[in-house]
Amino acid sequence: MKQQILAIVTGSLLVFCQAGASDDRLLTDAHIHYSHDAWELIPPAKAVEILRAAGLKKAFVSSSSDEGTQKLYAEAPELIVPVLRPYRKRGELATWMHDATVIEMLTVLVSENRYAGIGEFHAFGDDMELPVLQGIIELAKQNALFLHAHSDADAIRRIFHHNPEAVVLWAHSGFDEPEVIAEMLATYPNLWADLAFRSDHVSGDEIDADWLKLFSEWPRRILLGTDTYTPERWYYVEDHAAMSRKWLALLPVNIAENIAWKNADELLRVSGFLK
């Protein structure tokens, strides 16, 4: 029965699909890092050139340390959406949450610079109960910032438990299954999910049925992302954009446009970065 319904829904949606990939479709990439080794390899002007060549409308950028984000934001403020990463340098993924000085560092930076969010940070399960994570949830609340969390579903639930009004971008959609993502999106109206480093939603010229169902049910809550976690992956931004345009073209126009960039704008409006 479930399959029959899906088939009907899918059949209806496909009627409105686009004829082919649009090479110039605007995209917003919500998962870019520009850490110290990246800016050493790719100076800010070159980095912005890459983002523009990929046809990006906006790029959510965070870095370890924050200096990289500031360099890029200064280079192209209309393109870069600055996000504050709580890491001083790469290599703190598993230790940062135990560093009590992190909150002080973030507080100073938030007072000095303009940000849309805090993240991407890595925290799982009851990590969210640690003082540093609690401090971040509070800092985001006080400064109208979204949280970009590389977390499991449990940790996301804990964020909303502590602040039901929080705005959260769920990195990699938690590497969870579409059913779980749908359940989370249904439960938390201020939750968005990015697709960075995920390939399971599309295979060749076909979108997976479960993912298609998710995109159809939650067309306003999914974002794109590359995840430039090594400097070399900056040279993947264009490839990623091209691949994204190709599979987005398989979706109904309005859903594709939402995922491509409109959902990112909506997230920024809800969190207060865009007026």
Added chain:
Amino acid sequence: MKCRVFKNLGFSLGFAIFGMSIILADDYTESEFSFLEGAGPWPPQIALDPVNRFMGNPKVIELGEYLFREKRLSRSGAVSCATCHDPENFYTDGLSLSVGVSDTRRNSPTVVNTTFQRWFGWDGSSDSLWSQSMRPILSEVEMNSDGAVLRGLYEDDDDFRLAFTEILSKAPETVDDEGIMVFTSKALASYQHTLISERSAFDRYRFAVINNTPIDRAEFPLEATAGAKLFFGSAKCALCHLGALFTNNEFASIGLPHIDNHGKVDKGRFSGITAVLSSPYNRLGAFSDDDSNQQSARTQYLRQRHDSFGEFKVPSLRGVVNTAPYMHDGSMLSLRDVVVHYSTINLDRIHSNGESLLKPLNLTESQISSLVAFLETL
């Protein structure tokens, strides 16, 4: 937990001569033993590949060997397959980055045992040995050649003309350039198909352990046994380097930089997938001799993935002591360098949802030496 203890004559003698530490050396847990047992027998069954109808044909193999050493395959007349795959050097060149008609961006792997592979080249840009054999012929930096250059070889050299005519029952003038290129590649592959390494010290050790026969400690010292236990056990090397070929025949990121010697990114498997899917010479193409396409599913269902970017072949470790320098860019000069890399691996360069098997091994100097000693027996 040690589940099984495998005793043999060598073990007993070792106990008598060297003392208690040797008793532990040949103890394998059930899991370790399973991996060790799976690393053979050697050689595996050597199957012909139906996409190349010439495989196994003695005349083609002989022609392929001559072609392999023939510099006139290259446009300049200065580079042969053997330039980078020297038969006197385990079919490698010993260089970090190979040099064809100009500098290349990658290390030349050996072509010994290459016939057992599923994908060919560091990025897997070919799905058969014959199409891989064509790739360097056409490469601008390797041989910079084409069918017209190859035609000259068959038309101008009586020996090559004779071999060509005998095998195909027609003169080279009656075959177009592309057909000549495909035939040459299949002949080269037919020769490389015969390049199988001999049984190694490890193979004899494995046989002894499995069959309770004496271990020759002169060729498989206790230090190598300690390395084997690490390799098949706690170091988890065998999770990727498994089976008789010591590889899963796939691709992985192990955190290596992949900006090449020209300052450009090497996309690795990502570009390899693009290349193999778009190649007219892949297993699905018109030049395959396998009309049934029964062994082409792996190409048919191959798809690009985001984690393919920056991945490179998990190489076979057979004969690895002979193939330095190591890695796609030849950046590691010795087996010790390779082991140290895994001991101190930088997880920052590996996606947290990527190669979850990889963690710094934090090996002691003794453990590093043991792993190297083991690798030297392969």
